[in-house]
Amino acid sequence: MVYSEELEDLLNRGYRYSLALTHQEEDAFDLVQNAYLKIREGNKPLVISYLITTIRNIYIDEKRKQKTRLKWFSRTTRKESYTQQLGGEPILEKLLSKLKERDREILLLSVVEEFTAKEIGELLNMPRNTVLTILSRTKKKLKSQLIEKC
Amino acid sequence: MEEIDNIIKEHYAGKSLSTQQLGQIVNALKPGWQTKQLFKYAAAALLLLCLTAALLMNRTISQHHLLKKYAEEVAFNHLKDLKSDIITADVAELNQKMSKLNFDIHLPEAVLNNYNLLGGRYCSLDKRIAAQLKLENKEVGDVATLYILNKKEDKDLDKSFLVDATNVQIWDEQSVLFVLASN
Numbered sequence: 001m002v003y004s005e006e007l008e009d010l011l012n013r014g015y016r017y018s019l020a021l022t023h024q025e026e027d028a029f030d031l032v033q034n035a036y037l038k039i040r041e042g043n044k045p046l047v048i049s050y051l052i053t054t055i056r057n058i059y060i061d062e063k064r065k066q067k068t069r070l071k072w073f074s075r076t077t078r079k080e081s082y083t084q085q086l087g088g089e090p091i092l093e094k095l096l097s098k099l100k101e102r103d104r105e106i107l108l109l110s111v112v113e114e115f116t117a118k119e120i121g122e123l124l125n126m127p128r129n130t131v132l133t134i135l136s137r138t139k140k141k142l143k144s145q146l147i148e149k150c
Numbered sequence: 151m152e153e154i155d156n157i158i159k160e161h162y163a164g165k166s167l168s169t170q171q172l173g174q175i176v177n178a179l180k181p182g183w184q185t186k187q188l189f190k191y192a193a194a195a196l197l198l199l200c201l202t203a204a205l206l207m208n209r210t211i212s213q214h215h216l217l218k219k220y221a222e223e224v225a226f227n228h229l230k231d232l233k234s235d236i237i238t239a240d241v242a243e244l245n246q247k248m249s250k251l252n253f254d255i256h257l258p259e260a261v262l263n264n265y266n267l268l269g270g271r272y273c274s275l276d277k278r279i280a281a282q283l284k285l286e287n288k289e290v291g292d293v294a295t296l297y298i299l300n301k302k303e304d305k306d307l308d309k310s311f312l313v314d315a316t317n318v319q320i321w322d323e324q325s326v327l328f329v330l331a332s333n
Contacts, residue, residue, distance in 0.1 A: 008172055012167055019162070032175065037178055037179060041179070090161075107158060108158075111155045111158045
């Protein structure tokens with residue numbers, strides 16, 4: 001199937017957002033694919049805001065399902081993936097992986113997707129000021145750690 | 151923009167789906183999903199059509215029942231053969247004396263050609279004020295009863311009924327309803 005530049009751009013934006021949530025390329029790919037399928041099959045609008053919301057909802061659902069699985073199994077799995085991520089990685093990648101997923105998510109939505117604090121707050125059901133506080137703190141942390149590492 | 155913002159933007163800009171991955175996503179749609187969508191729309195359209203048809207049919211049936219009710223009431227009153235309060239063969243005089251009506255009495259050409267006016271009285275039909283006229287058939291001399299009242303119904307009021315042995319014709323002209331009962 002042929003796809004347009006717009007669709008390619010949209011899917012890449014969705015992928016980056018998924019990456020911010022999962023910090024794992026395979027999981028991010030699965031997320032954006034599932035979200036895309038859900039939108040197309042439900043005949044919903046294929047726009048960035050809806051794609052992000054759908055990705056987020058699927059991600060939250062998956063997390064809930066993961067909680068019911070045996071803890072020792074999922075912990076082991078996560079630890080292995082984390083180790084795989086670390087070896088030979090760029091510094092920023094490592095630093096981002098250590099952030100809370102919520103902080104990473106806000107960072108991407110604000111800096112990369114250029115959502116306003118209000119929009120992020122509405123998406124994450126969080127007060128605008130809380131978004132601003134988290135964003136500021138996260139950037140500060142990354143800046144200081146990047147300087148430290150460098 | 152802060153330097154950290156540029157660093158983060160650059161970092162994520164480097165994260166893109168490969169051509170293969172893009173193709174995989176786009177091609178992952180199940181075959182026939184478009185047909186499924188079409189079926190959904192077709193089903194919705196069909197449902198809407200059925201509902202509209204049912205509504206229209208219901209209105210048609212309701213109107214038929216209403217007109218039949220008029221026919222039965224007029225036929226019954228015709229058989230009662232009540233005397234006219236105003237004895238006159240002149241429509242103008244009838245109009246003058248029946249001033250409480252909220253319309254002017256006029257006799258359609260078909261009625262004028264076949265009947266003579268004998269008189270009239272106030273009456274009602276379906277709780278609406280009506281003029282009840284007594285007519286005499288020019289040819290055979292039989293008496294007929296003509297109700298005239300303001301129309302409130304929809305179109306298609308050209309109907310005939312046979313109520314027991316009484317012929318009842320219903321029709322409308324502009325904003326007026328006519329109901330003629332004869333034997």
